[in-house]
Amino acid sequence: MKQTHIFKNPPGIISSAAVGGRMESEGPMGEYFDKINEDPYMSTDTFEQGESKLQKEAMLHMLKKQNLKESDIDLLFGGDLLNQCTSTTYGIRDFEIPFFGLYGACSTMAEALIMASVFTSGGYAGKAAAVTSSHFCSAERQYRFPLNYGGQRPPTSQWTATASGALCVSAKGKSPYVRGFTVGKIEDLGVTDANNMGAAMAPAAWSTISAFFNDTGKTPNDFDMILTGDLGKVGSRLLCELAEKENVNIREVHKDCALMLYSFDEQDVHAGGSGCGCCASVLCGYILPRIRSGEFENVLFAATGALMSPIINQQGETIPSISHAVWLSHRHGC
Amino acid sequence: MKQTHIFKNPPGIISSAAVGGRMESEGPMGEYFDKINEDPYMSTDTFEQGESKLQKEAMLHMLKKQNLKESDIDLLFGGDLLNQCTSTTYGIRDFEIPFFGLYGACSTMAEALIMASVFTSGGYAGKAAAVTSSHFCSAERQYRFPLNYGGQRPPTSQWTATASGALCVSAKGKSPYVRGFTVGKIEDLGVTDANNMGAAMAPAAWSTISAFFNDTGKTPNDFDMILTGDLGKVGSRLLCELAEKENVNIREVHKDCALMLYSFDEQDVHAGGSGCGCCASVLCGYILPRIRSGEFENVLFAATGALMSPIINQQGETIPSISHAVWLSHRHGC
Numbered sequence: 001m002k003q004t005h006i007f008k009n010p011p012g013i014i015s016s017a018a019v020g021g022r023m024e025s026e027g028p029m030g031e032y033f034d035k036i037n038e039d040p041y042m043s044t045d046t047f048e049q050g051e052s053k054l055q056k057e058a059m060l061h062m063l064k065k066q067n068l069k070e071s072d073i074d075l076l077f078g079g080d081l082l083n084q085c086t087s088t089t090y091g092i093r094d095f096e097i098p099f100f101g102l103y104g105a106c107s108t109m110a111e112a113l114i115m116a117s118v119f120t121s122g123g124y125a126g127k128a129a130a131v132t133s134s135h136f137c138s139a140e141r142q143y144r145f146p147l148n149y150g151g152q153r154p155p156t157s158q159w160t161a162t163a164s165g166a167l168c169v170s171a172k173g174k175s176p177y178v179r180g181f182t183v184g185k186i187e188d189l190g191v192t193d194a195n196n197m198g199a200a201m202a203p204a205a206w207s208t209i210s211a212f213f214n215d216t217g218k219t220p221n222d223f224d225m226i227l228t229g230d231l232g233k234v235g236s237r238l239l240c241e242l243a244e245k246e247n248v249n250i251r252e253v254h255k256d257c258a259l260m261l262y263s264f265d266e267q268d269v270h271a272g273g274s275g276c277g278c279c280a281s282v283l284c285g286y287i288l289p290r291i292r293s294g295e296f297e298n299v300l301f302a303a304t305g306a307l308m309s310p311i312i313n314q315q316g317e318t319i320p321s322i323s324h325a326v327w328l329s330h331r332h333g334c
Numbered sequence: 335m336k337q338t339h340i341f342k343n344p345p346g347i348i349s350s351a352a353v354g355g356r357m358e359s360e361g362p363m364g365e366y367f368d369k370i371n372e373d374p375y376m377s378t379d380t381f382e383q384g385e386s387k388l389q390k391e392a393m394l395h396m397l398k399k400q401n402l403k404e405s406d407i408d409l410l411f412g413g414d415l416l417n418q419c420t421s422t423t424y425g426i427r428d429f430e431i432p433f434f435g436l437y438g439a440c441s442t443m444a445e446a447l448i449m450a451s452v453f454t455s456g457g458y459a460g461k462a463a464a465v466t467s468s469h470f471c472s473a474e475r476q477y478r479f480p481l482n483y484g485g486q487r488p489p490t491s492q493w494t495a496t497a498s499g500a501l502c503v504s505a506k507g508k509s510p511y512v513r514g515f516t517v518g519k520i521e522d523l524g525v526t527d528a529n530n531m532g533a534a535m536a537p538a539a540w541s542t543i544s545a546f547f548n549d550t551g552k553t554p555n556d557f558d559m560i561l562t563g564d565l566g567k568v569g570s571r572l573l574c575e576l577a578e579k580e581n582v583n584i585r586e587v588h589k590d591c592a593l594m595l596y597s598f599d600e601q602d603v604h605a606g607g608s609g610c611g612c613c614a615s616v617l618c619g620y621i622l623p624r625i626r627s628g629e630f631e632n633v634l635f636a637a638t639g640a641l642m643s644p645i646i647n648q649q650g651e652t653i654p655s656i657s658h659a660v661w662l663s664h665r666h667g668c
Contacts, residue, residue, distance in 0.1 A: 074336075
């Protein structure tokens with residue numbers, strides 16, 4: 001059973017935008033955001049409404065950058081980490097765009113990008129957009145503790161990014177092209193520590209990345225970058241070790257969005273960033289423009305998601321994870 | 335902007351199965367379930383684990399009925415109502431099938447069926463499956479109150495079905511064929527009462543159904559049934575009124591899964607059924623076999639979802655809704 005599909009007519013990503021919070025603006029990716037919100041409420045009454053506004057802003061910036069109108073977009077794919085994916089629903093409800101909701105936890109941007117690519121390349125939509133977000137304050141109180149409680153975070157924990165990324169795919173696109181994708185299977189190696197998501201997700205990342213290499217015959221040398229998101233320090237180390245066990249060396253080309261978004265020396269983010277908005281904003285703000293310019297020729301973007309909920313975790317269950325990979329390229333290849 | 339796509343090569347639904355609980359077995363659809371679980375825990379320790387087991391059982395029955403193996407399925411689409419869609423994740427994690435998680439609230443089966451149809455018809459998968467579920471006990475404690483609290487349910491409230499439906503779509507399929515689909519836009523007419531989902535969702539259902547008719551030139555007379563799920567008594571009345579305001583009469587052909595699953599005279603379900611498992615089990619257990627046999631020639635299946643969460647609702651927000659429609663037919667049409 002092949003998990004990978006290579007497009008005969010690779011669609012292109014014609015626009016992308018990233019919106020972030022103050023912490024994100026102070027990290028190495030700060031200058032690549034289209035907008036920074038200093039206020040964690042984004043001038044709304046609640047963190048949840050603030051996160052919705054992040055998505056709306058990311059969509060509006062993405063449209064504006066290429067003079068696209070809302071009515072130019074035939075289909076929108078989106079999702080987020082909040083219960084019932086409400087940051088997406090409330091963030092995009094003012095757009096009159098046919099919408100499909102997705103849930104892939106922190107892998108949602110890869111899932112949405114695959115969907116947008118399939119629907120455009122297959123002729124089911126002219127232009128399709130993808131959007132996702134996360135917010136430190138809404139995620140902490142939903143997954144762990146309300147901030148006011150002042151809970152201590154262990155060293156393996158990751159910092160949920162307050163950020164959103166949006167992009168638009170077109171069948172008649174330009175670089176970066178979406179050349180193919182690998183759909184992940186659920187992996188569960190028995191990790192139960194909800195403060196160590198990196199360890200839970202690393203096996204899923206390797207499962208999908210190795211499936212991509214096996215299905216396509218490509219090797220890490222064919223890529224400028226294998227970009228995971230968001231394994232953090234712990235998960236990234238595990239991923240490289242899992243690869244080495246199968247005699248594949250990805251150390252030279254591996255980067256992780258969780259390790260790119262923040263300055264470890266100056267920002268107290270423990271094992272790195274996380275959340276749907278982490279890899280979405282690094283991808284949309286930093287990576288895609290560099291593929292467009294030709295600075296990167298080929299990037300394998302493998303986003304990872306931990307598919308648990310607090311209630312299931314409290315019932316003693318282990319954490320199943322998934323990773324979907326997208327081959328992004330400066331060249332059309334046809 | 336057209337919301338509707340008609341397949342040049344309509345894929346077919348080669349197998350389907352429905353699994354339910356005791357309440358569902360006592361209603362008019364009781365005899366059409368492949369398996370009934372008398373125990374709401376399904377022999378697990380929690381309602382959440384029980385709901386996961388419903389999905390697993392639905393998948394296994396769906397595979398067995400057509401002698402399909404797990405490895406025959408290239409891709410699985412699924413989702414549910416629980417936070418972070420965990421009934422799906424934990425229900426299907428033992429299957430080694432590439433997986434995409436979806437969130438469309440009670441519209442999830444229509445969304446998953448559209449995805450499975452697009453990926454098979456477009457050549458991205460040979461066979462693709464769709465699965466979804468809901469559970470009265472897990473839904474009540476997540477969305478409203480734990481059962482032990484004994485909260486009173488108002489007359490407009492609906493009864494979340496304890497049920498799951500699974501199906502498999504193939505490009506080389508047979509009747510029922512998936513002839514086309516309409517992707518819904520988010521509609522929000524300002525309903526804030528989380529105990530009146532039918533009223534919140536009716537405008538979304540009409541928006542999508544009328545878009546289908548406008549895009550295709552078809553009329554209600556072309557269909558044996560316009561099958562919504564799950565509007566219940568209140569939402570169904572509103573849907574027919576919304577249609578009549580635009581001079582369209584759908585009363586003769588309109589059926590609603592929420593009104594088909596239970597016996598109103600004998601079962602205390604107030605405004606009807608609801609939950610991802612309601613329309614999924616009615617579709618997979620009752621409708622699809624009747625399209626296969628030719629008893630129904632054409633059915634427009636328009637599932638609806640209310641895209642709110644308890645926390646957003648408690649923050650005073652209105653309830654945005656969505657509906658996706660699928661044209662199912664006994665005939666291939668090509």
